[in-house]
Amino acid sequence: MSETTQAHVEDAGAERRGGAAPSNRGRVVRALAWLCLWLLLATTSTALHMFTWVWATPQAVLGQDSPAMKKAAGLAVLPTVPGWLIVTRLNGGLDGRSxxxxxxxxxVGWMPWVGGVWCVLQVRRAVLKRGSIRRSADGASASSDVKSTATSPSPGGVDLSRRRLLVDGAGFSVGALGAGTLSGSVLVAPWSVGVRQFVVEIEGLAPEHEDLVIAFISDTHFGPRVPAEQIVAAASIAARMRPDIYVLGGDYIHNGPTYAEGAAALLEPVISSGNCVAVLGNHDNYFGATEAVVKALTKHGAVVLRNQTVYVDRTLRIRTDAPPTGEAALALTGMADLWTEASDARGALRGVDERTPRVIISHNPDLAEHADFVRGTSDQPKLRADLMLSGHTHGGQVRLPLIGQPIVPSDYGQKYVSGLAISPGGFPVITSNGVGVSILPLRFNVPAEVLKIRLKRKRSG
Ligand SMILES: [Fe+2]
Incomplete structure (x- = not known):
């Protein structure tokens, strides 16, 4: 046997022995390294969570806010969401402050990720070991034909290098693509605010209200995930539209009453216009926050509507009483939240002249399917609605190619997830993607937005 071939075979045998039978000490060191990695990830996620949910000042607005920490916490916490769900279930409730x-x-959340990476590395090792054994077998058979192998590179060696390159290259590419997409969806995508425009024709709209522009902001979710600067950006975009009316669609806070004042203060440039109406969302009613949110919004100048109607008069100002008969009037009817309060459309529209066009503002678009708006009841006619403005769905936050939005908090699937839909009652429902993020701190193919809605008179024929 030539020296080249002999060395080749010995090398393959050594690699096989080293890969397949590590010493006990090696096994312990490896196990400790994996344990340390798991604990490090869990500790980092916990520290970032505690900073944003507990230690940071919840009332903080601009200048005291920590956008980088909030985004980093979102990235660290995202992989652990299943762990939060499991522990919440076992504990009988969420205790985010503990x-x-x-x-x-x-x-618990990091366990499957660390375990998953370990499994992938085991698969890699097994694949490379197969190549190593084959190379060894090739080398052994080559020893019976020294001439043919001693003068050319080992086919097994070339195969092993190529296999390692392919396995590592594929693993690295998939890992980098996944990590890059996830990081971009948490750190970048949610934090730019766009504008989407709609034109809606309304029957019976007064000439004075032709081309009336509504700026619609929804789901700002000020709290541990959404930085103040995101809400300031949305308010600034809305103000630059120079709309006639501002409408706020609810979910101003994410995590309890301590954020209420900050949430309203950040929207102050919009609210202080004096022409701003607001409804509440489900998050405004969690953790006993309702009254704090209403108080803060009202203090800064918004008209908070809970199953109530106000009017836009001929001067485009909002007023609580109906303009005199014959004068231009557009009703703005704000609904209580469908999930957390008692929505009462019939009560909200009581006293509104049937000839008066009306815009319904409901945090949750599912209200468009309520019988009052679809067919009425045996003793009550169907309610007139000309347009509904909603939020709540956040556009699903994640839209996958060919699949659409896999998570939509609606009983009607994708119907009201984002943008324009027609209700069974025949009126348009426009649902905003919102400004902030909710439980999952990411966006993918669903940009944050402020809506600009222009009203036009519907021409007959
Ligand atoms: Fe929301």
């Missing part, structure tokens, strides 16, 4: 709860959720 460090031990957060650590348990993070530890």
């Amino acid at each position: 460090m031990w709860f957060a650590f348990a959720a993070s530890a």
Whole structure:
């Protein structure tokens, strides 16, 4: 046997022995390294969560806010969402302010990721080992034919290098693509605010209200995930539209009453116009925050509507009483939240002249399917609605090619997830993607937005 071939065979045998039978000490060191990695990830996620949910000042607005920390916390917490769900279930409830709860959720959440990476590395090792054994077998058979192998590169060696390149290249590409997409969806995509425009024709709209422009902001979710600067940007975009009316669609806060004042203050440039109406969303009613949100919005100048109607008069100002008969009037009817309050459309529209066109503002677009708007009841006619403005769905936040939005908080699937839909009652429903993020701190193919809606008179014929 030539020296080249002999060395080749010995090398393959050594690699096989080293890969397949590590010493006990090696096994312990490896296990400890994996344990440390798992604990490090869980601890980092816990620290970022505690900083944004507990230690940071919840009332903080511009100048005191920590956008970088909030975004980093979103990235660290996202992979652990299943852990949060599991621990919440086991605990009988969510306790986001407890460090031990957060650590348990993070530890459980990171477990499948660390385990998954370990499994991938085991598969890689097995694939490379197969190549190594084949190379060894090639080398052994080559020893019986020294001439043919001693003068050319080992086919097994070339195969092993190529296999390692392919396996590592594929693994690295998939990992980098996944990590890049996830990071971009958490750190970049949610934090730019766009504008989407709609033109809606309304029957019976007064000539004075032709081309009336509504700026619609929804789901700002000021809290541990959404930085103040995001809401300031949305308010600034809305103000630059120079609309006639501002409409706020609810979910101003994400995590309790301590954020209420900051949430309203950040929208102050919009609210202080004096021509701003607002409804509440489900998050405004969680953790006993309702009254704090109403108080803060009202203090800054918004008209908060809870199953109530106000009017836009001929001077395009909002007023609480109906303009005199014969004068231009557009009703703005704000509904209580469908999930967390008692929506009462019939009560909200009581006293509104049937000839008066009306815009319904409902945080949750599913209200468009309510019987009052679809067919009425045996003793009550169907309610007139000319347009409904909604939020709540956030556009699903994630839209996958060919699949659409896999998660939509609506009983009607994709129907009202984003943009324009026609209700069974025949009126248009426009649903905003919103400004902030909710439970999942990411966006993918669903940009944050402020809506600009222009009203036109519907021409007969
Ligand atoms: Fe929301």
